[in-house]
Amino acid sequence: MLLLIPGPVQTRPETRAAMAQDIAPWDNDFRPVYAGIRDRVRALAGGREGEHATLPLQGGGHFVMEAALRTFIPEGGKVLVPQNGAYADRAVRLASAAHRQVVALPIPDTRSASAEEVGAALAADPAISHVAMIHNETGSGIVNDVEGIGAAVRAAGRRLILDSVSAFGALPFSLADHPEVDAMLFTSGKCLEGMPGMGFAVARVDRLEAAAGQAGSWCLDLSDIHAHALRAGWGSIRFTPAVQVIAAFAVALDLYAQEGGQPARLARYRENARVLYEGVKSLGLTPYLDWADQGPVIVTVHQPADPDFALQPFVDALKRRGVLISNFWNTHAPSFRVGCIGAVTPDDMRMAVAAIGGALDELGIRDRAASAEVREIEGDPGTQSATKRA
Template sequence: MKKRYIMAPGPTEIPAEVLAEGGKPILHHRTPQFRKILTQVEEDLKYLMQTKETVQVLTSSGTGAMETAVANTVNPKDKVIVASIGHFGNRWASIAKIYGAEVIKIEAEWGNAMDPAEVKKALEENKDAVAVFTTHNETSTGVYNDIEAIGKIVKEYDAILVVDGISGIGALPFYTDKWNVDMAVAGSQKGMMIPPGIATITVSPKAWKVVENNKQPKFYFDLKKYEKSMTEEKLGNTPYTPAASLVMQLGAALNIIKEETIEKVWERHEKLAEATRAGVKALGLTLFAKENASNVLTSVYVPEGVDGGALMKKIRDDYGISMAGGQGPVTGKIFRIGHLGYTDRFDPVIGIAAS
C-alpha cells in the first residue's frame, strides 16, 4: 500500500469532515433545506472574502468565474488593462480578447510582482479603460501582487479593479472591500478545501453600475440573473441547478475556517511557507520567486541537468506525492510545492523529503 499526497497548488487535500459531507444524501436544490444551507454558505463566504457585498456562487471552475467577470463588464471594443505576472494573468488577456476587448497588457518578468506604479502609468495613458484585470496570487510562479496598493490607485479612476483570487483567497490575506477590489473571483479546490466545481464572485456597487450597462451577449454567466434569484425570488436560490453536494461540502469547509479564524488560517500558511522554503534552501536548491514569495506555494528551480517532467513523475510514482511542474516559459525549469488549504506543519517535511 502507498499513501498518496497532493502537494500541488490545487486541487488540495480535503478534510475528513468535508469528505463526509459529500457522502450524505443529496438535497433537492429548490427545497427550503438546501436554500438554508446555501444562504449560510453565501454569508460565510463574505467572511472568507472579507466583504459586505453579496457573494455569488457559480457551478464552474475558477476560470468560469473569470469569464463571468469579463462577460458582465466588457463590451466589444472596450479598452481594458491586464496587469500580468504569469500564466494566469495572461488568461485574463485571452478571455478579454475573445469578448472583443482592446487589451492593454502590462507585464512583469515571471518570478516578479507587478509594480503598482506601472498600473498607474497605464491608467494615465488609458483613462478610458473600463477595467483593470490582475492576479492576487500567481499560481504559475509562486508570487503575489500588492492588491492593496493597486486598489488605492485604481479607485481614483473610472475603471473597476477585477482580481483573480482563485489560489490566494483562503490562504493569503485578502480584503475585498478594504482594498477597493470591485470584483474578486475564487475557486473551491484551493483554500476553500473542497473538490473542484464551485467558483465565487463578488461585485461592488461601482462594478454593478458597469454590469447594468453591459451589452455583451451571455446566458449561463449572466450576473443579473444570479442577483435576481437571490433578491427577487428566494434567499438561497440560483438561476440554474447548482452543484448541491459541493455546496454542502463548502458549508462544512467554511465552518472549519471560521472555527480556526481567517487570521489564524493566514498565519498558518505563512508558517508553512517559511518551513518549506527553509527546507528547500537546506537541500541546496534555488527558489524561483524573486520577490513577494507566496504563502500558497513555493516555486523551485529544477537542478541543472535534471529533467523537470521526469522529476515530477518520479516523486509521484515512487513516493505517491503529486507536485506541479512549471508552465509556459518555465516548463521543465521549475517545480512547485503547494502548501495551502488542508495542510499542517508536518506536510512540508514529507514534500521536502521527497524532493
C-alpha cells in the same frame, strides 16, 4: 497520498464526507445552506450587506473570471492586465475572446506589479475603464500588491476586477476598504479547503445593476445571477449546481472558522512555505523567487541544471514516495511547483522535502542548482514551456 498542488487541495475527512449524499438543490431544506454560504463568504470578503452580493457560478476560476470580464466591461471596452504570470496570460485570452480590448502590461514573473506601473498605464490611456489583476500567481508564487494597485486604480477613477482564486481565505483583503473593486473572485477548492467545482464572485450591487444585459452570455452573466436571487431568494440557483460541492463547502467554512479564520490559515500556510523553501535550498535546489517575494501559497523551484533531470520521471519518483505535485510548469523558466495550501502542516512539508531529496537521489540528479543560462533568460516570455501552460 500527500497532495501538494495549488488546487484542488488536500481536504479534511469531514469535508469529503459531506459529498456522500444525494441532494436536490432546490429543496427547501437545502436552500438555507446555500443562502448561508453566500452570507458567510460576503463577510469573509469584507463585503457589506446591501452593498455587496455573493454570486456563485458552476465551474472553475476561469469561468468566474470570464463572467466578471463580460459582466462589468462592455463589449469593445478596454481593460488593463498586469501580466506577470500564466493566469494573467489567461485573463488576456479570456478578455480577448469576449471581444474586450486588452492593454497588456508585461512584467517579469519574479516580482509584483507596482502601483506606479499601473498608474502610469492608466494615465497614458484614459479609455481604459478597468484593471483585471491576479492576486496570487500560482505559476511562480508571486503575490501582487493589491493594496497599492487598488489605491492607484481608485485615484485614477477606474474599476478593478480582482482574481483572488488562489489567495482568498489566506491573504488579507477587505472589499469595505476598496470601493474601486467591482468583484473579487475565488473558488471552492483553494485556500478555504473545499472540494473543486464552484466559483464565486463577491461584487458590488450598484455595479451589477448598472451592468445588466451587457455580458453577451446568459450562463456567464453575474448580473443575471444577482437578478435571479432577488426574484427567487438567496437560497436559489439558476441552473443545476455542483450541489455536493456546495454541501462540502459549508463544512469547509465551519472548519475554517474553527481554525481561527484568515489569520490562522495564513500563519499555517506561511510556515508551510518557510519549511519547504528552506528545505529545497538545503537539497541544493534554487527557489524561483527570492524569499522577500515568496508568497505563502506555492513554492516554485527551478528545474536542476543536471541534463538527466526531466519533470515527469521526477514527479513519478515523488509519487512513489507518497507525494503528488503538478507534472507541468508554467513559469518563464523551467520549474516545478509544490503547493503549501490545503489540509497540510509543516510536518507534511518536512516529509515532502525528504521525498524530494529521495527522488533526486533515485534519478541520480547531482547538479541541482538552476543553470546560469536559465537565470539569464528568466523573465523572457519566449522561454516558457511550449507543451504545457496550465
